[in-house]
Amino acid sequence: MKKFAALLLISTVALLGACGKKESAPAAGTEPAPVAASKIIVGLDDNFPPMGFRDSNNELVGFDIDMAKEASHRLGMTVEFKPIDWSAKEAELNGKRVDVLWNGLTITEERKQNISFTAPYMTNHQIVIVGIKSPVKTKADLAGRIVGAQDGSSAVDAIRKEAQVAASLKELKTFGDNVTALMDLSTGRLDAIVVDEVVGRYLISKRAGEYRVLDENFGTEDYGVGVRKDDAELLGKLDKTLGSMKEDGTAARIATKWFGADITK
Secondary structure, eight states: OHHHHHHHHHHHHHHHHHHHHHTOOOOTTOOOOOOOOOEEEEEEOTEETTTEEEOTTSOEESHHHHHHHHHHHHTTOEEEEEEOOGGGHHHHHHTTSOSEEOSSOBOOHHHHTTOEEOOOOEEEEEEEEEETTOSOOSGGGGTTSEEEEETTSHHHHHHHHSHHHHHHOSEEEEESSHHHHHHHHHTTSOSEEEEEHHHHHHHHHTTTTSEEEEEEEEEEEEEOOEEOTTOHHHHHHHHHHHHHHHHTTHHHHHHHHHHSSOOBO
């Protein structure tokens, strides 16, 4: 009986010890290591050639597309391109539906209040495009005329910044994309459009002899990649990666492919 009791006691202790090992908790103050992100979601306007647009096969192509693919590869991350309503881009970013805004995004003091930017990677101008036979020669000649620009773009801000010119317009008409605005210019529903130079010159190069760019413009600006303010780690990685792409000539090669010259900053 005593022998049986002793065996029972030993078995019970062993069982409790085993259970204790299975239920052991991590030491106080320790937390599981965070899982590194393996994908980056790029928010873009998919009708913004040559920065990001769809080709004849409906594939997304463009300068910023190539830049984002190369940067993501160097970061060891897959990339997903997500077309968004560009006029609501900051809400898309801060709502965490995308990780970055990468599509000819102009760095402005107003936008800096809501999002962070990488160092500039390209300089741009807001140019004025008119029909080849248009009597408009200067910004002053836009008085009493209808001018178009993409809704939510820095072109709208640039026009409004020049209060005297903006007040002189008959109408500032906004569009979902620059391609549609250019079509309205072609049909005479607009007298001029204001657009990013890299985009505007690319578009009109496809229809030589139809348009003219004014010597005057609505200012110089820089492009950067937009990141959430609380995502400092990703911002730092992108800055370092873009810097290395510039140093080793990759950014220049991509720029030459799309613009015929290295126009990166």
